[in-house]
Amino acid sequence: MITLRQLQCFAAVAECLHFRRAAERINISQPALSAQISQLEESLGVLLLERTRRRVLLTPIGRDLAERANDILKSVSDLEEFAHGARTPLSGTLRLGVLRTLGPYLLPHFLPEMRRRHPDLKLYLREDPDDRLLDELTSGQLDLILMASAPRNDDHLTVVPLFREPLWAVLPLGHRLAAKDSLAQADLAGESLILLEFGDGLREPVLALCHAAGSREHADFRATSLDSLRQMVATGLGATCLPALYVDAEALADEQIVVRPFDAPAPARSIDLVWRRTSARSPEFRLFAELVASHLPTVVTPL
């Protein structure tokens, strides 16, 4: 195996065409440089330099190889510079997983500021159900995830609570509860609520609400996205609960539905930032958490 040292020495000689000057340039003695060149020629099985006692010339092969050597040395120095630059926090590539019911409504609040403060950060975003997110985090396919109610009993994970996101009641036009400005949970007694599938961090808190309020899940329909849920409500299929960030971003402007807050204590889901405890970039991830926390809209409750 040839070494970078050999290539470095060779590149120096190829440029200076003079052993002593080349040796001086890379701060070694002339014999040491001679030895490196000899070894390179030996292991390549090719004469790179044409030595007259009086001067040095590159052989034809030497010319080609000198060019390649310089390219390689440049790549190495790029790599080193890249690694050095990567020590600045929140730069490089970060693979962030996020719930489908959360990402599109939360990220716009902090991504512009993130880009402003950490222009070298490249975010790879992946939306998945919570179980998949956890799998991908622990298997190393993701570095960081945003999810609801992250598991607290797994000491491989670091979980940073970010905020509580309240749920809002979403009713068809002309619903009996639409007349009230805000609802108590008990107002939903007897209602059939349309729920999401598992995995988006919403089904569970709404089911809990049902249990507490004495309502139940709509028997015939189960939605697969917040938008379809909203549209199902708009067609009069029934009522539901939607998270505050989505309501704020999408539902308030929809005149086909009625949106009402709950009285305190409002039902809510908890959003956490999670990473592997062993991750080398924990400090950066805490920075990430702080940045997200400081750019939350007023519809959610910081923790």
Add this chain to the structure above:
Amino acid sequence: MITLRQLQCFAAVAECLHFRRAAERINISQPALSAQISQLEESLGVLLLERTRRRVLLTPIGRDLAERANDILKSVSDLEEFAHGARTPLSGTLRLGVLRTLGPYLLPHFLPEMRRRHPDLKLYLREDPDDRLLDELTSGQLDLILMASAPRNDDHLTVVPLFREPLWAVLPLGHRLAAKDSLAQADLAGESLILLEFGDGLREPVLALCHAAGSREHADFRATSLDSLRQMVATGLGATCLPALYVDAEALADEQIVVRPFDAPAPARSIDLVWRRTSARSPEFRLFAELVASHLPTVVTPL
């Protein structure tokens, strides 16, 4: 400075995500590999791997660097392979200098065969006057030159005589000598011959011929190329002598002029192949010489 060994070790671990298997793959012990990785992380100032006792993951930076490391290793292995392949004779790039009055008429005779037998040889061609060719050869800008009457007293050079190229008399239509099938040198007595400038290996032998035959250089005209020389003769400006390869390739078909050979011993120029004695590729150059010599047309005399 990081080393290729470190990159190689890192690339192996990045692929296997397992120290022992990676160590086995590159045939070192696991502790040795651990040490290499540690040193790489140390010198880059960056954690590349996330070590759980149970398994290994790449950090985000590690992923980027692994890709770069693989690129670099690939370049190195390409370089090695290139150098290895370059040991086959007459491959790679060869910078050949040649006289302007020779190249276009000689090269077509052997270049096709050269390409067939040595498909990996890339020829860089340069046409120049003889003094410039010698300068460029000794300064290392050329590897090999084809010229006339190369200097025999310079023991920095290896000179291989290739062939003698006879000169032919070239006359305007209706010239008094056009009636003869072939000329004796003395037939030119009293003629004014149009000559080339210095440097193309033709002026000197024709001047010698003038001296021997009792003719002289045309006082008013001196040509700068064989084609212009031919055209000057065609307009009746005077007679001249042109080399056999040119005559064979270009002048025989020209009906505006008359071309006549000389009786033996015909005036001629000697063509040599020349390289620096110190050149590492001397054996290949001898091969080159043989190939050229074995593809000469019958109009020249092999040596």
Add this chain to the structure above:
DNA sequence: TGAAGCTGATAGCTTCAGCCTATCATTGTT
């Protein structure tokens, strides 16, 4: 719950690659 089996890290030792200084051998210059 405790033993067994992985994992990567560490310790102690050996070898050899890489470097230095000093000097040689060749060649071109004065």
Add this chain to the structure above:
DNA sequence: AACAATGATAGGCTGAAGCTATCAGCTTCA
């Protein structure tokens, strides 16, 4: 003929890189 410059060689030292043996943390399974 003496001198200067250049790359190669010799001898000796240091430290990097490798090995074997072992440790320490974790998982698995009886």
